[in-house]
Amino acid sequence: MESVEAVVAHIQALSGSHEEVADLHSLLKQSEGALRSRAARLGPFLHQLDPSAHTLGYLFLLEAYSSRPISRELDEKILPFIVGFINSCSAEQIRLAPEKFISVCKSLKDQVMQLQVPIRGITPLRTAIRKLQTSSEQLTTLHSDYLLLCLLAKFYKAGLSILDDDIFEVDQPRDHFLYCYYGGMINIGLKRFRKALGCLHNVVTAPMDALIVIAVEAYKKYILVSLILNGQVPPFPKYTSSTAQRNLKRHTQPYIDLADCYATGTFSELEACIQTNLEKFQSDSNVGLVKQVLSSLYKCNIQRLTQTYLTLSLQDIANASQLKTPNDAEMHVLQMIQDAEISASINQKDGMVSFHEDPEQYKICGMIEPIDSLIQRLMELSKKLSSLDEQISCDLAHLTRIGKERPRLD
Known part of the structure; x- marks a missing residue:
């Protein structure tokens, strides 16, 4: 069994050409047992190596050093090593041992979560993803960890840097499920409901031989976002797995009941349904979305009116959409006009609202x-x-x- 000193000497001597790095890789794999058995002593040796010049060797030492049980006090000491390595390492060399690099990055994620400072892991993990990827179309196992930190830090916009990529290469189905689920939650946080619905749709309709918990949780949010965005929940597409079609509704009955009450357009019935299932919505951490579903019923009722009438008074709109006063109706109509959800104009003099066809002619440059x-x-x-x-x-x-x-x- 080689000493750590000997391993470090090999790293310093064989980190030049491709051939030398290939030989070093073989030596490092043979020395894994020795490094793990001396993991607690590896810290000082990391100072002897340059993460940019000795990437592969540094990675093997750092992975062994960070994989052991670490106290909260030691977390603060190891974090700079990991962050510095991710920023400086050679992308070409880490791809020779991707499982080691992923292990180091997951240690970083675990440590910032233990320290309750998830925001400190966001930038390093984004850098790690870009170095690990062979193209922006590849989904790595670090994508979901990165999005989780964005969620915990409530730094939703940071998640868009990878959510806006087109993904075509997926190694592990679990990575895809988590990526889409967390992506849906981030888009919900940004009120990008159409994007959120697309992410959650990918979870619900993905191939699955057995029902998984994440698909059930995604379907709950899928129902709520569908109601907020479109006022209804679409049926399962034909390509949805038979497992999902048979079981998802059975495991989400309170949400199915909510959608049924929403379809009636009656505010009091929807409110009663929410109160009946409030404990379940709270345990699922979906109360915020449920409240948005409740408020969206007004918007949905107003949109239904545009399909029937050309002109209505604010009082009629308030009565039909179950709003308390004409002023409430005016506020909702103005907001919907601003959000381009309807095309209408309000005559302030007589309190009448005129609904128009879509004015966009698609002729402008x-x-x-x-x-x-x-x-x-x-x-x-x-x-x-x-x-x-x-x-x-x-x-x-x-x-x-x-x-x-x-x-x-x-």
Whole structure:
């Protein structure tokens, strides 16, 4: 068993060329047992190495040093080592031992959570994700950890830096579930309900052989966000797994009841339903969303009026949408006009509201650039899907499975 001093000497001598680093990698794997058995003594040796010049060796020592049980006092001492390493390390060398790098980054996440300072881990983890990725289309196991820290720190906008990426490469299904679930929660925090609905939809409709807890929790929020955004919950798409279609509603009955009450358009019934299930909503930490569902019923009722009437008085709107006064109705209508949810004008003199057709004619020059950008993105997505389809159709494992299932399907 080599001493730590000898291992450090090898690291300093073999961190130059690709060939030397490959030899060093083999030596380090043979020395893992020695490093772990002396984990408590590795701190001083890290000072002898440069994380940018000796990335691979530093990583092996740091992973062994940070993986042992650590007290709260030692957390503060180890954090600078990890943060400094993530900022300085060579992306090429960490990809030689990605499981080690992920372990170090997860230690960072655990430590900032234990210290109750999740915001300190956000920037380092974002840097770690970019260094670990081979492209922005790859979902790493660190994505969900990063989003979790953004949620705990209530620094939602930081999550958008990776949520706005198009993801096509997923190694582990669990990573995808957590990424979409946390992404949905971050978008809810930013009131980007359409984006949130897309993330939660991906969890609910993802392939699953057995019902998982995260899908149940995602469906609860999916129901609430659907009501806030669209006033109704859509049926499951055909591609939703049979497991989800059979079981999700059974495990979310209070939320199904809420959606049924919402469909009646009666504020008192919806309020009574919320009170009946309030304890359940509280235990699920969904009370904030439920309150937004309640307030959105006014908006939904007003939108229904625009489908029937061209002109209504504020008093009629207040009566039909169950608002207390015409002033309340005016405030809601003005907010909906501002949010582009309806097109209308208010005559202050006689208290009448006129509903209009969508005034957007899509002829202005400002529309050309965003439409062109969207078309280009769709073309790139189409090419990507064609490439993935070709890869799957040539995959031996896929062809073997289809071959076995063909007699049953026939």
